[in-house]
Amino acid sequence: MSQKPHLNLIVIGHVDHGKSTLVGRLLMDRGFLDEKTIKEAEEAAKKLGKESEKYAFLLDRLKEERERGVTINLTFMKFETRKYFFTIIDAPGHRDFVKNMITGASQADAAILAVSARKGEFESGMSLEGQTREHIILAKTMGLNQVIVAITKMDVAEPPYDQKRYNEVKETIEKFMKSFGFDMSKVKFIPIVSITGENVTKRSDNMKWYNGPTLEEALDMLEIPPKPVDKPLRLPIQEVYSISGVGTVPVGRVESGVMKVGDKIVFMPAGKSAEVRSIETHHTKLEKAEPGDNIGFNVRGIDKKDVKRGDVVGHTTNPPSVADEFTARIIVVWHPTALAVGYTPVVHVHTASIACRVSEIVARLDPKTGKEAEKNPQFIKQGESAIVKFKPIKPLCIEKFSDFPALGRFAMRDMGKTVGVGVINDVKPTKIEIK
Template structure:
């Protein structure tokens, strides 16, 4: 039932000891996210510690260290529901996740992407099928050089050769890449932190690059989204 409600993410920002936890706890209580009996319990416990005004803050702060020091370390309440809305706090976002607006260009798994790469230090030749580890934001995933589309001048970006058979140190190129595992990336022009990467192999960085366009899988369908199709046509 709750999942069918409008989903709202809430961020509360403020200086240290400005009342962020107290304000948020009070809001959750007023919205029905926690019952009166629990608030009365927190009020009693806070009064025993000489911190009666902290009862709403303790909706979020339940660790002993949090209550003694007046800081939030680990949010104990990370979601609540009202009659109309389903709310999720930052606690529901895990390390390594990519979060975004579900109704405005949400992050999706990449089926593949087109990138501009510069080969920095590789002892041999790089051909289609090469599958080193790609480091992009927090992801460390093997990605295959599926197609070497064109070799370009590394300074001007001017095309030098179509469909080169291989790349070597010092070369720059436009390539199609396919991740070996689920991965979320974006074009560098839209979201720079999610669109730049390093290519690692043999315990060293062999190339760096930026993503020009992404083929995205629609959630659960394995299809390329319309936005991704438009990006491909614009290449």
């Protein structure tokens, strides 16, 4: 693994806005893909008459290879820039992927948002049903503040490479991001043509009017988030493998604290304790893992069936909280009618997704001030903010946002859509015995 500092990157945006092509191009330009893989993808694309999608084919090819192999960290793709070593967390844009995006975004340090400049495509991404809007809202909730907005397909803008169209797209996105509280000094906009690589790693002769950074330069301008090493260990589990000759290997990303070989840890909400035998990341053995590390670790005393995605690991001396009930500040992003007590959406928090029942609407908040506007309203509607109490239907590991941000922000999903987003103010824990 590279000695350069490491950042996790997520690529988000509406379906067909050019995410795969952009990532394929970036990986190729940075020399991550070998000639053979590139040739094969080009031939496959040509056969199907989809020459312009060869980079997307490359990614599909990589995905298939990853799905066949059982190596631990294959949902991730890696590349280096002058300054950083990046892991790309894949987040495709179809509806059902929003769930994956929620768990993916909670592991990312920065995002590339792909937005198509093509007439009609941009507009549909920003419509009420559009994923450009939804992904921006989710990125903010998941604590992603560093965003590079890649305005793609500039070659098919009308007219091609039109600065006016670029500005129109940029201003619309900017206004929307501002309204959700993004610090725009951490957001960059770049006009791009992925298929020719214009403004990806090399400057475009067709867009001389743009004098900002290329995508690669913008990636090098990202900042490493501070590592919460002094906080207690929290590691949400993403997958669990059983590897012959090794044993049980849970996989996840350290969100806070440090895990060392030999540590006594506990998996919550199961309450199962174990000892860490070994830790590895990208096939490199580690003595200890810190916040931001995507790791696989081997545990003594645990069976694969004892652990599942959504569990959280901590030290036995400071176990993660399991909520009997929790209070959160939420925003209703989309709902056809209204939310009342008894409403039970699926709450997606870190890598867990559990149905949670609204047990009380404590107060409706004034959107301008964030202060209480009405105590115990009967219901809340789209666009409104409120303080709400939830009761998880099954045991759920969560923490207060102020203590552990990554375990304290969530999205609510229902009917295949994101209904709302929230941050946890308070957790009423349930007692779990450590076995």
